[in-house]
Amino acid sequence: xxxxxxxxxxxxxxxxxxxxxxxxxxxxxxxxxxxxxxxxxxxxxxxxxxxxxxxxxxxxxxxxxxxxxxxxxxxxxxxxxxxxxxxxxxxxxxxxxxxxxxxxxxxxxxxxxxxxxxxxxxxxxxxxxxxxxxxxxxx
Amino acid sequence: xxxxxxxxxxxxxxxxxxxxxxxxxxxxxxxxxxxxxxxxxxxxxxxxxxxxxxxxxxxxxxxxxxxxxxxxxxxxxxxxxxxxxxxxxxxxxxxxxxxxxxxxxxxxxxxxxxxxxxxxxxxxxxxxxxxxx
Numbered sequence: 001x002x003x004x005x006x007x008x009x010x011x012x013x014x015x016x017x018x019x020x021x022x023x024x025x026x027x028x029x030x031x032x033x034x035x036x037x038x039x040x041x042x043x044x045x046x047x048x049x050x051x052x053x054x055x056x057x058x059x060x061x062x063x064x065x066x067x068x069x070x071x072x073x074x075x076x077x078x079x080x081x082x083x084x085x086x087x088x089x090x091x092x093x094x095x096x097x098x099x100x101x102x103x104x105x106x107x108x109x110x111x112x113x114x115x116x117x118x119x120x121x122x123x124x125x126x127x128x129x130x131x132x133x134x135x136x137x138x139x
Numbered sequence: 140x141x142x143x144x145x146x147x148x149x150x151x152x153x154x155x156x157x158x159x160x161x162x163x164x165x166x167x168x169x170x171x172x173x174x175x176x177x178x179x180x181x182x183x184x185x186x187x188x189x190x191x192x193x194x195x196x197x198x199x200x201x202x203x204x205x206x207x208x209x210x211x212x213x214x215x216x217x218x219x220x221x222x223x224x225x226x227x228x229x230x231x232x233x234x235x236x237x238x239x240x241x242x243x244x245x246x247x248x249x250x251x252x253x254x255x256x257x258x259x260x261x262x263x264x265x266x267x268x269x270x271x272x
Contacts, residue, residue, distance in 0.1 A: 013153060021162070028169055040177070044252035048180025049259055064248070100181065103248040109205070110244035112251065113270045120186050120270070127268070128181040129252055 039063060039074055044105040045134035059128075060089055064103035068111035079118060086122040102130040182255045184240065184268040198236030200267070201229065203254050207245035212254055222253040229261035237265025244271070 041063055062082060063071035070082050077085070089097045099119055103112060119127060203225065204213045211220040219225045229238065238258040242251045251268070258266050 017158065021158070025165065028165070038179075043179065044249045046180070046182065046252045046256040047260075048182050048256070102179075105247065105249040105252070107248045108244060109242040109246040109248060109251055112248055113242070113244060116186055116268060116270045117188065120188055124186060126183060126185045128183045129248075129255065131180050131182055131252055131256070133178055133180050 038102065039071065041102050041130075042066075042104050042106065043102060043130050043132040046131040047133050048131040058093065059098040059100050060086060061100045061102065062115070064101055064107055064111055064115060066104040066107045068107065068114070070115070079114070083118050083122055086119060086124060090123040096126075097124055099124050099127045100130055101127055182252060182259060182266075184255055184266040187239075187267050187269050188272070200236040200265075201232050201238040201258075201263075203229075203238055203240050203258065205240070205242035205246045205250045205254050207243055209247070209250060212250075212257075222257050225254065225257040226260045229258055229263065232261075234261075234263050237267060238263045239267050239269050241269045241271065 038061065061072070065071060070077050070079060072082065072085065086097065086099065101112070101115065116127065201214060206212060206218075211218060212225050213219065214225070214228060217228075219228055240251065240254045240258065242254070255266060255268070
């Protein structure tokens with residue numbers, strides 16, 4: 001009777017808690033990194049379309065700077081390099097590529113049109129413009 | 140003696156204070172850093188070049204043209220001064236064929252976003268951004 005009871009020890013939770021905390025820290029840090037790739041931009045102030053967002057993992061996210069420069073994952077890229085990136089993304093995905101343009105609100109449409117033309121040439125059929133929910137509605 | 144010692148360790152309370160300290164510090168860190176990241180929304184539009192738009196459309200879409208220098212918009216030749224007026228005008232128009240947004244090179248991205256948002260708010264499902272030839 002007594003030896004059997006000695007096997008029923010207290011379940012040691014410490015390693016499990018260690019592993020769970022490490023996993024939590026890992027996922028929090030990696031999600032934070034993926035978000036920080038989106039550099040701060042002066043986006044147009046509009047409410048946007050609620051409940052519909054490009055998937056963070058599969059979408060090509062490009063920053064359109066006020067001077068027309070393009071930035072992908074915090075690195076400035078030439079239009080030619082961006083076109084080849086989009087073309088390879090289109091090739092790799094069977095059902096189209098989601099492109100999210102984070103454009104500076106003061107950028108001229110000239111740059112947006114040039115970018116849109118590049119997307120059309122690369123086989124992209126739609127895009128999304130990132131907005132910042134705010135007051136909006138002003139001309 | 141040895142058995143008694145191991146039983147003492149097994150019955151000892153788990154030292155939770157250090158873990159709770161670390162946990163709260165992490166919680167505070169991530170709460171603070173996440174509030175610093177501003178929220179973003181999105182406006183979706185199909186893409187088309189002006190050379191291909193007319194031939195592919197079965198119905199006549201509403202064409203919103205953005206005017207340069209923040210002067211407003213035109214829709215079917217009618218000038219609209221701001222986004223609110225554009226939304227209310229678009230609300231009364233048929234929506235089956237969708238809306239085309241065209242913007243000249245001199246306009247700003249902000250004005251394009253206003254036009255897309257107005258069409259969105261007016262209830263249009265099919266939004267197309269048309270690039271000039």
